[in-house]
Amino acid sequence: MGDYKVFTVNPGSTSTKIALFEGDKKVFSANVSHDAGALEKFETLADQLAYRKETIGQLLKENQIDLRGLDACVGRGGGLLAMDGGTYAIDELVLDHSIHAANGVIHPACLGPSIAKEFADMYGAKAYTVNPPDVDELQDLARMTGIKGVYRMVHLHALNLKETAIRHAESLGKAYEDCNFVVCHIGGGISISAHRGGKMVDGFDIVGGEGPMAPTRCGSVCAADLLKYCEGKDLKEVKKLCTRSGGFVSHTGISDALELTRRAENGDPYAEMLWNTMIYQITKCIGSMAAVLHGKVDGILLGGGMVYNQDLVNQVKEACDWIAPVCAYPGEFEMEAMAAGAGRVLDGKEAVKTYSGVCNFQGFDFA
Numbered sequence: 616m617g618d619y620k621v622f623t624v625n626p627g628s629t630s631t632k633i634a635l636f637e638g639d640k641k642v643f644s645a646n647v648s649h650d651a652g653a654l655e656k657f658e659t660l661a662d663q664l665a666y667r668k669e670t671i672g673q674l675l676k677e678n679q680i681d682l683r684g685l686d687a688c689v690g691r692g693g694g695l696l697a698m699d700g701g702t703y704a705i706d707e708l709v710l711d712h713s714i715h716a717a718n719g720v721i722h723p724a725c726l727g728p729s730i731a732k733e734f735a736d737m738y739g740a741k742a743y744t745v746n747p748p749d750v751d752e753l754q755d756l757a758r759m760t761g762i763k764g765v766y767r768m769v770h771l772h773a774l775n776l777k778e779t780a781i782r783h784a785e786s787l788g789k790a791y792e793d794c795n796f797v798v799c800h801i802g803g804g805i806s807i808s809a810h811r812g813g814k815m816v817d818g819f820d821i822v823g824g825e826g827p828m829a830p831t832r833c834g835s836v837c838a839a840d841l842l843k844y845c846e847g848k849d850l851k852e853v854k855k856l857c858t859r860s861g862g863f864v865s866h867t868g869i870s871d872a873l874e875l876t877r878r879a880e881n882g883d884p885y886a887e888m889l890w891n892t893m894i895y896q897i898t899k900c901i902g903s904m905a906a907v908l909h910g911k912v913d914g915i916l917l918g919g920g921m922v923y924n925q926d927l928v929n930q931v932k933e934a935c936d937w938i939a940p941v942c943a944y945p946g947e948f949e950m951e952a953m954a955a956g957a958g959r960v961l962d963g964k965e966a967v968k969t970y971s972g973v974c975n976f977q978g979f980d981f982a
């Protein structure tokens with residue numbers, strides 16, 4: 616990659632991460648934690664924009680970071696209508712759809728494009744968003760459900776999943792497009808996905824209640840049980856089980872997996888059962904993605920914060936390494952992925968994409 620100066624911005628639920636890259640070298644990074652109360656006072660995501668930008672400006676000033684000569688600024692995206700993977704120019708449509716969460720998924724990542732565009736304009740740089748969670752490359756077979764008119768659409772940690780896959784393919788001396796992988800992000804939310812020919816051809820929707828239970832998410836639940844559970848309840852509150860109040864939060868009130876494992880180690884049988892159940896469900900989902908790839912799997916790749924836990928990695932290996940080698944990439948490469956995505960288009964290795972604003976799946980002609 617050329618020696619491009621790229622500034623990356625990743626707004627999260629309780630943090631704002633920034634990083635500056637020169638070529639593939641990270642020359643500065645910072646992660647500001649926001650007090651939950653400080654964010655709660657903002658009614659809408661858009662209301663947080665000024666506060667987030669101010670936080671970033673202050674960080675740059677305190678650390679004497681000079682963005683002059685910037686080539687590109689990349690913001691993690693969100694809120695966009697389903698799209699193919701790639702690096703997208705941030706234009707008026709991206710700005711409008713992300714800040715207003717056109718797809719109805721309200722997540723702080725939606726602030727990324729607005730922040731990136733502002734810094735890019737300030738320094739005469741390009742503004743991009745790379746593989747936002749709205750990337751949906753499902754194959755047709757993965758779309759249909761048993762209810763007429765209901766089709767599967769997914770949201771996943773596309774940024775980290777794809778970067779992990781690209782890096783692992785490189786380590787095998789291959790191109791991502793020539794490999795088959797099952798790639799997982801195991802953090803506050805858990806993404807499990809099947810990658811073939813450089814596309815995420817199947818996966819579980821992390822905002823819709825699919826896949827394994829996660830620290831903040833309920834995961835797949837029998838439809839009949841869920842309908843019964845909904846009786847007499849506020850549906851808005853029930854829906855939060857899919858993204859915020861499910862999983863460990865529903866059972867224990869805490870989302871911190873590290874704390875849950877401490878409780879399990881100290882002999883709490885409930886915590887131990889939850890931990891083992893989550894891992895069991897992860898392995899079942901990995902198995903189903905391996906079947907999607909007809910068993911031709913070059914690797915099962917594990918990323919995300921919980922992969923720092925050796926027990927989790929061991930249990931997944933024990934259950935799944937008959938399918939393919941299980942490789943752990945603890946933490947995430949989100950900032951690196953954004954810089955690399957900008958680098959690929961600045962280098963001309965990949966064409967920059969224009970967001971169409973039209974969902975990339977429009978149903979089947981015959982159904």
Ligand SMILES: Nc1ncnc2c1ncn2[C@@H]1O[C@H](COP(=O)(O)OP(=O)(O)O)[C@@H](O)[C@H]1O
Binds near residue numbers: 804924947
């Ligand atoms: N050694 C560990 N054992 C168990 N959980 C861990 C460990 N290290 C980090 N975690 C958990 O990982 C989760 C955060 O993962 P991360 O990928 O950063 O989350 P997010 O996807 O929300 O950004 C937290 O619940 C944290 O407690």
Ligand SMILES: CCCC(=O)OP(=O)(O)O
Binds near residue numbers: 771802805
């Ligand atoms: C919009 C989906 C992105 C997401 O769920 O990320 P986290 O799990 O990090 O909240």
